[in-house]
Amino acid sequence: MNLDLDLASAASREAATEILADAVMGGDDGEIFIERTRSESFLFDDSRLKSASYDSRQGFGLRVAAGEASGYSYASTLDMAALRRAAGAASAAKSGYSGVMAQSPMRTNQTLYPDLDPVLAPEFPEKIGLLQTIDAFARALDPRVVQVSVSFAGNRREVEILRPDGAIYRDPRPLVRVNVAVTVEQNGRREQGSAGAGGRDAYAKWLAPAAWEALSREALRIALVNLEARPAPAGEMDVVLGPGWPGVLLHEAVGHGLEGDFNRKGISAFAGKVGERIAAPGVTVVDDGTLPGRRGSLSHDDEGTPTGRTVLIEDGILKGFLQDRMNARLTNVAPTGNGRRESYAHLPMPRMTNTFMLAGERDPAEILESLDRGLYAVNFGGGQVDITSGKFVFQCTEAYWVEGGKIQYPVKNATLIGDGPTALTRISAIGNDLRLDDGVGTCGKGGQSVPVGVGQPTLKLAGLTVGGAAI
Numbered sequence: 001m002n003l004d005l006d007l008a009s010a011a012s013r014e015a016a017t018e019i020l021a022d023a024v025m026g027g028d029d030g031e032i033f034i035e036r037t038r039s040e041s042f043l044f045d046d047s048r049l050k051s052a053s054y055d056s057r058q059g060f061g062l063r064v065a066a067g068e069a070s071g072y073s074y075a076s077t078l079d080m081a082a083l084r085r086a087a088g089a090a091s092a093a094k095s096g097y098s099g100v101m102a103q104s105p106m107r108t109n110q111t112l113y114p115d116l117d118p119v120l121a122p123e124f125p126e127k128i129g130l131l132q133t134i135d136a137f138a139r140a141l142d143p144r145v146v147q148v149s150v151s152f153a154g155n156r157r158e159v160e161i162l163r164p165d166g167a168i169y170r171d172p173r174p175l176v177r178v179n180v181a182v183t184v185e186q187n188g189r190r191e192q193g194s195a196g197a198g199g200r201d202a203y204a205k206w207l208a209p210a211a212w213e214a215l216s217r218e219a220l221r222i223a224l225v226n227l228e229a230r231p232a233p234a235g236e237m238d239v240v241l242g243p244g245w246p247g248v249l250l251h252e253a254v255g256h257g258l259e260g261d262f263n264r265k266g267i268s269a270f271a272g273k274v275g276e277r278i279a280a281p282g283v284t285v286v287d288d289g290t291l292p293g294r295r296g297s298l299s300h301d302d303e304g305t306p307t308g309r310t311v312l313i314e315d316g317i318l319k320g321f322l323q324d325r326m327n328a329r330l331t332n333v334a335p336t337g338n339g340r341r342e343s344y345a346h347l348p349m350p351r352m353t354n355t356f357m358l359a360g361e362r363d364p365a366e367i368l369e370s371l372d373r374g375l376y377a378v379n380f381g382g383g384q385v386d387i388t389s390g391k392f393v394f395q396c397t398e399a400y401w402v403e404g405g406k407i408q409y410p411v412k413n414a415t416l417i418g419d420g421p422t423a424l425t426r427i428s429a430i431g432n433d434l435r436l437d438d439g440v441g442t443c444g445k446g447g448q449s450v451p452v453g454v455g456q457p458t459l460k461l462a463g464l465t466v467g468g469a470a471i
Helices: 010-024 080-094 124-140 209-227 247-258 260-264 325-331 364-369 420-425
Strands: 029-045 048-066 069-075 145-162 168-186 189-199 235-241 285-288 309-314 354-357 373-385 391-403 406-412 415-419 427-430 441-445 448-456 459-467
Touching: 010 029, 010 048, 010 080, 010 145, 029 124, 029 325, 048 080, 069 080, 124 145, 124 168, 124 209, 168 209, 189 209, 209 391, 209 406, 247 260, 247 285, 247 309, 247 354, 247 373, 247 391, 247 415, 247 420, 247 441, 247 448, 260 325, 415 420, 420 427
Parallel strands: 235 373, 354 448
Antiparallel strands: 029 048, 029 145, 048 069, 145 168, 168 189, 235 459, 285 309, 285 354, 373 391, 391 406, 391 415, 415 459, 427 459, 441 448
């Protein structure tokens, strides 16, 4: 029998279940992960369409888990012959092993985003027209604008997960992003600013005139700020972080250290510290994959477990970690719905969804006024983090020097240097202005990239090291 691997077909479903059940017999867990994805991207640069791409892919991955071992085989051909070959290869992981098959995840009725395909609307000619319109609008905003770059990206990723008991979990996932970058020039000096937004919905929300006009103006604002920026100071000083996207520092410096695999293996700076104080009083950090339409949200994760709201740190006390099914089983805790994978060609692992710090009670203006001499960091670019120690280096893309509680001037090339565990203990003020990012985050781990969300309120931290040009 050579059926297509179509789980809508009863015959195909029954045959696939039999193959999977035989492959995982004697193991601890396993599934077939099927993916069908359509994606597109457009780049309008230098007043012309520089690139346009369309991609359609499909495939499956079959996993057999036995103890700490995983056998995994995948193919881009959705047929039973390929599935049988994959089952034979993956089942080698349970050789000489005898386990008890884990129960399938509990089903969920939560639907966090519409079942639609962003690639279909608007149609190609209208998208090109919108790119031209946004380009013209951004160029007309200021005579100092010398370059504009506009990009769209959208996809629909349809996921099906088949368990050995015949349970099936389906999730059609839309995702879009719109970005505008503006370059300005004055007296021979050029600077750039960019702004982006997106989420799990159709393009319409972000391609409405009010939305892309706001992105264009924000990109221009940042570029003009950078045009006036002076060299950043260097040294140890107090720092105030703005709300929203600066939560990427929390995500990288702290969030990865709270993922279950790193803690089970004892390589995280937070391993073995559940129940201990690891942050200043008032610090509460959650990971929430159930926020409707957010970039990091999922109705269920890539193992079929419903996503949820997981409290990681509560009032400074470490409460737990983010778990996929394997690490939860090996540490005898419940999975949290954080088993994620980049595609059918990848194994799942514990990953963040939307990770953010909850609001405090302080007025953000009051927090900034309390900064005697230090840095006000509003936006971040790239950074590097060591998971074992938590040490981080982040580049600020928008920052200001503050004296006497007053912003003095913008600075450029500022970097924040420190380590996550220490930084958590040095939070001295938490604003009441929690904000999530605009839907642009992508997280990398183990060679895999997945969409995520971040957020935080205004924060004040004592004694961070700032790298810059001036001392």
